[in-house]
Amino acid sequence: MSAVTDLAVERRYRAASAVRRRTNFVLFLGPAIALTFLFFVIPVLIDIAVSFTDLDRTLRISKFTTEQYQKVFRGDSRLPQVIGLTVVYVFGTLAIFNVTFGLVLALTTTSLNKVSGGFFRGVWLLPRMSPSVLYILLWLWVINPSDVGLLNQFLMPALGLARPLDLMTSAPVALIIIANGFIGASLGMIIFTAAIRGIPEHLFYAAEVDGAGTLAKIRFITLPALRWPISFVTIYQTLSLLVSFEYILLLTKGGPFYDTTVFALYVYRRAFTSGQYGYGAALALFLIVIGAAAALLGWRFFDFKRLLQHPRIEVH
Amino acid sequence: MAAPLTFNGIHSSPTAPVDWDRMAARARSMRRSKAVALYAFLIAVSLPIILPYFWLVTIAFSARTGVADTVVLWRSVAVLAPAVIAFWLAAVLARNRRQLWLGLTAIALAATAAFAWLVGPDLHLRNFIFLVEPDFASVVRSRVGAVHGAIQFPSVWRAFGNSLLIAGSQTIVVLTVASLAAYYLSRFQFPARAAMLRSLLILHAFPVLTLIVPMFLMLYWIGLLDTLFGVICVLVAFELPFAIFIMKGFFDAVPWDIEMSALTDGASRRQAFLLVVLPQVRNGLLAVAVFTFIRGWEEYIFVFTFLIRNTNWTMSLYMYYVRDDVMGVDYGVVSAVGVFYLVPSLILYVAAQRYLMQMSIGGVKG
Numbered sequence: 001m002s003a004v005t006d007l008a009v010e011r012r013y014r015a016a017s018a019v020r021r022r023t024n025f026v027l028f029l030g031p032a033i034a035l036t037f038l039f040f041v042i043p044v045l046i047d048i049a050v051s052f053t054d055l056d057r058t059l060r061i062s063k064f065t066t067e068q069y070q071k072v073f074r075g076d077s078r079l080p081q082v083i084g085l086t087v088v089y090v091f092g093t094l095a096i097f098n099v100t101f102g103l104v105l106a107l108t109t110t111s112l113n114k115v116s117g118g119f120f121r122g123v124w125l126l127p128r129m130s131p132s133v134l135y136i137l138l139w140l141w142v143i144n145p146s147d148v149g150l151l152n153q154f155l156m157p158a159l160g161l162a163r164p165l166d167l168m169t170s171a172p173v174a175l176i177i178i179a180n181g182f183i184g185a186s187l188g189m190i191i192f193t194a195a196i197r198g199i200p201e202h203l204f205y206a207a208e209v210d211g212a213g214t215l216a217k218i219r220f221i222t223l224p225a226l227r228w229p230i231s232f233v234t235i236y237q238t239l240s241l242l243v244s245f246e247y248i249l250l251l252t253k254g255g256p257f258y259d260t261t262v263f264a265l266y267v268y269r270r271a272f273t274s275g276q277y278g279y280g281a282a283l284a285l286f287l288i289v290i291g292a293a294a295a296l297l298g299w300r301f302f303d304f305k306r307l308l309q310h311p312r313i314e315v316h
Numbered sequence: 317m318a319a320p321l322t323f324n325g326i327h328s329s330p331t332a333p334v335d336w337d338r339m340a341a342r343a344r345s346m347r348r349s350k351a352v353a354l355y356a357f358l359i360a361v362s363l364p365i366i367l368p369y370f371w372l373v374t375i376a377f378s379a380r381t382g383v384a385d386t387v388v389l390w391r392s393v394a395v396l397a398p399a400v401i402a403f404w405l406a407a408v409l410a411r412n413r414r415q416l417w418l419g420l421t422a423i424a425l426a427a428t429a430a431f432a433w434l435v436g437p438d439l440h441l442r443n444f445i446f447l448v449e450p451d452f453a454s455v456v457r458s459r460v461g462a463v464h465g466a467i468q469f470p471s472v473w474r475a476f477g478n479s480l481l482i483a484g485s486q487t488i489v490v491l492t493v494a495s496l497a498a499y500y501l502s503r504f505q506f507p508a509r510a511a512m513l514r515s516l517l518i519l520h521a522f523p524v525l526t527l528i529v530p531m532f533l534m535l536y537w538i539g540l541l542d543t544l545f546g547v548i549c550v551l552v553a554f555e556l557p558f559a560i561f562i563m564k565g566f567f568d569a570v571p572w573d574i575e576m577s578a579l580t581d582g583a584s585r586r587q588a589f590l591l592v593v594l595p596q597v598r599n600g601l602l603a604v605a606v607f608t609f610i611r612g613w614e615e616y617i618f619v620f621t622f623l624i625r626n627t628n629w630t631m632s633l634y635m636y637y638v639r640d641d642v643m644g645v646d647y648g649v650v651s652a653v654g655v656f657y658l659v660p661s662l663i664l665y666v667a668a669q670r671y672l673m674q675m676s677i678g679g680v681k682g
Contacts, residue, residue, distance in 0.1 A: 021506075024585065028500035029512075031493045032556060039553030040519060043530040050533060059536060105361075108354055116355075123362045126369060129665045131614040133635045134654050138368040140639075141647075150367060153386060182365065214350070236521070243523035246617045250636075264525065271529045272621060280529045287526040295521035308513060309568065311505045 044288060051282035057275030068282035078258060078266075086263040089177060090241045097181025098237040099230060102188020107218060109189070110196045121193065127183045136250035139179050143167045168252060172260045176248050180241065188233045195229040196222060239294040243287055263287070367393075376655045378438040379648030391434045399427035443648035446472050446638070447656070452649065467641045470626050472653070475634035482548055482619070482630060483612030489552045490559050490608045491601060497556075498563035499589055503575070516564075519557035525617065532621060542624045550622070551612055559604045566600030567593065606668040610661050631657050 051068055053061045072079070105124060109117035127135050142150045145166035152164040167175050199221065207217050245265035248254060254261035254269055261269060264287060271280025371389045378388040406419035446452040450471040500506075501513060531550055532541070540546030570593055578588040594601075616632040623633065638653045 024500070024504070025506060027586075028496045028504075032497035032560060035493065035549075035553045035556055036519065039531070039550060040522070040527070043527045043534060046534055047527070047530040050530065055533075059533075108358055112351075112354060112358075120358045120362055123365055125665075126365055129662060130369075130658055131632055131635070131661060132616050133632045133639070134372075134658050137635070137639050137650070137654060138372060141371070142364075142368050148386065150371065150386065239521070239523060243525045245525075249617070267529065272532070277529060277533060281533075284526055284529045287523075291523040291526050292518065295518045295523075298521040299517060308510055311503050 047281045047285055047288065050278055051285050053278050055278040055281070057277075059277070068279050071279060072282055072286075081258065082261055082263055082266045085173065085259075085261070086242070088173065089180075089262050090238060092173075092177045093181050093184060093241055094234065094237055096177065098184035098188050098241075099233060101181065101185045102233065103192055103226070103230075105185060105189040106192035106196055107222065110193055121186075121189060124182075124186045124189055128186045132246050132250060135183070136179070136247060139175075139251055143175065169256055172252055172256060176251060176260050179251055180247055183247070184237055184241070187237065191229050191233055192226060195226050199225045235294060235297055239291060239298075242294075243291060372651045372654055372658075374435075375647050376443055376651040378435070378440065379443060379646070379651070380440075388435060388438050392431070395427055395430045395434055399423060402427075443646075443652035444656070446649060446653055467637050468626060469634070469637070469641075470629055472634060472656070474627060475629045475631050478544060478629060479613055479631040482544060482551065482615070483609045485548050486551050486555065486612040487605050487608045489548070490555045491605055493552070494556060494559035494563050494604065495594065495597070495601065498560045499567050499593065501560070502564050502567035503589075503593075504585075516557055516560060520561045522557070524554040528618070528621060531618075535622060541622060542628060544623075544628060547619055547622050550618060551615060555608050555611060559608060562604055563597070563600055566597040570596045603668060606664050610664050613661055613664075 050061075052064050052066060054063055054065055054067065055061050105121070109120050111117075112120070143166075144150075144152070145164050145168065147153065147156065147164050149164065151167070152161075155161065155165055203221050204217055207221055212220065243264050245262060245268060248260055248262060248265055249268070252260045254265050258266075263283075267280050267283045267287065270276050270283060367389075370392070371386070374388045374392055375385070379385060402423045403420065406416060406423060410416035410419055445455060449455060450469060452469070501509070501516070535541045535546045535550070540549070574592055574596065575588050578592040579585070583591065614632065615630070616636070619630050619633060620636070623629065626637075629637070635653055635657050639650055
């Protein structure tokens with residue numbers, strides 16, 4: 001008799017536990033899964049679908065074709081120039097600012113005392129902390145092609161120019177590289193600073209005793225310790241430079257003509273300025289694939305085992 | 317103290333003792349010149365950043381005419397640069413605390429007096445006219461005689477409210493959804509947990525800007541284009557993977573014992589989460605909240621693409637159109653709007669700077 005009731009109680013308990021398990025899953029993870037599915041998975045599917053249509057300014061689909069992809073691989077004569085510019089822009093910014101200059105900033109500020117180093121790092125974080133519209137507004141004023149522009153007030157007397165310099169038309173690519181680089185340098189700076197702080201102090205003392213100078217210490221102690229942070233910054237910043245076009249759109253609008261239109265901005269201009277949504281979707285698909293690939297590559301930088309650490313409570 | 321072998325490979329003759337004092341002096345001067353070179357380099361590379369921001373502030377509080385003047389900027393620099401150098405010298409030279417305070421006070425007084433004399437007469441608040449006058453653009457234009465403008469501006473408080481609404485509701489939703497999901501991922505065992513964590517890792521690095529074209533079409537088809545609600549949904553979804561990632565880190569750091577004793581005392585898992593674990597991750601919640609809010613406050617590209625009507629403008633769009641419309645006419649108003657827009661995000665950043673390190677890693681800014 002009692003064994004039967006025990007069994008019934010246990011069965012009821014099991015059933016209740018299973019129900020609770022399911023409701024907990026829906027309650028805790030449901031909203032996140034739904035939002036992710038709605039705004040990550042479905043847009044990718046829409047993008048793939050739309051890239052096989054002739055969707056244009058009218059926002060109506062009249063037929064399904066592969067003409068967008070024919071255009072990508074054959075028809076678009078502007079594309080080679082855009083891709084070339086993208087390569088120059090991404091690797092130029094990365095090599096000059098995000099990695100090299102970020103490293104220089106980290107090395108110099110960590111060799112000062114804490115307060116001064118923090119001050120200069122704070123200054124270099126300012127562009128990242130200010131809203132993009134405002135940051136670019138300041139650039140527009142600085143390079144203003146008249147004698148009130150801040151840059152021209154310095155350069156005209158220094159270089160003995162008769163007429164004010166107009167960087168927007170004479171050196172637009174350099175301009176977008178510098179404007180993005182000022183922001184990009186700070187990420188490298190922060191990550192490298194943290195890494196340098198983590199190097200055990202006694203290594204430097206030992207090197208000093210062995211007669212190492214400043215450069216030798218950097219070459220043989222600091223740089224080897226920064227191998228992983230440098231590759232992390234390189235991969236992440238390559239990705240973000242490749243897909244972001246906000247600052248370029250605000251600064252030069254991709255002009256003059258198509259001179260500063262990088263690939264991501266080209267997608268944007270094709271879709272939203274010329275209204276060729278189908279073509280834009282086809283071009284965007286390449287970016288999505290590259291983005292997903294780079295995100296997969298980013299795996300290596302996280303300790304997945306630690307992320308996966310197993311829960312220790314079995315109650316639901 | 318005679319050393320048979322000295323530094324730098326100099327083998328001194330055993331009779332002449334090494335001049336330790338001279339070597340020490342040389343090392344000191346070496347170190348000092350190195351420090352000076354470092355400071356000079358850092359000041360030189362930081363000036364291109366400091367000067368424009370400083371310029372923005374001076375124009376906002378002093379510009380009168382149409383053009384962007386640099387007179388006030390140079391005058392304030394002429395006051396501030398010597399003051400900063402004097403502060404630094406005082407800090408280095410002062411022998412004790414009393415001397416230091418005396419020196420600092422004297423310098424501060426002198427700098428304030430010089431500032432009041434050189435710059436004071438130029439300062440005014442008239443550029444902040446946009447705060448009270450919705451149609452400030454026509455007022456500004458009438459000052460210089462130009463009449464027509466292309467853009468109808470809403471009241472700045474409307475844009476301010478929209479930005480606050482977007483950033484605020486985004487923060488609340490992200491915080492709720494992310495802490496629920498992060499807690500479950502951190503503390504519960506379920507099938508597909510590893511797969512889910514893997515996809516979280518990928519999503520957290522995935523560049524959402526690539527989805528802007530399909531997202532626009534999707535919002536158009538479900539009728540949410542040009543609505544604040546649509547923009548909030550998109551921004552929430554895009555912030556989510558990063559927020560979950562960060563929150564999971566914070567939950568992982570909470571000791572299991574706390575939860576176990578809560579369960580032993582008869583709490584359910586849900587109660588343990590709400591009443592025991594959640595208070596433990598207050599720092600994480602705060603960090604995620606501040607950063608989500610800033611991201612919403614600064615957002616430009618998605619609101620620029622998805623919002624059209626001027627009653628839906630956020631602060632970033634307001635700033636953008638003010639720049640477009642009255643830029644050539646009045647720099648003063650443009651920079652006043654800029655200061656008004658910049659200050660809230662700067663305050664939040666400074667307040668949350670402790671968390672900047674771990675949070676900025678997932679950012680998408682180039």
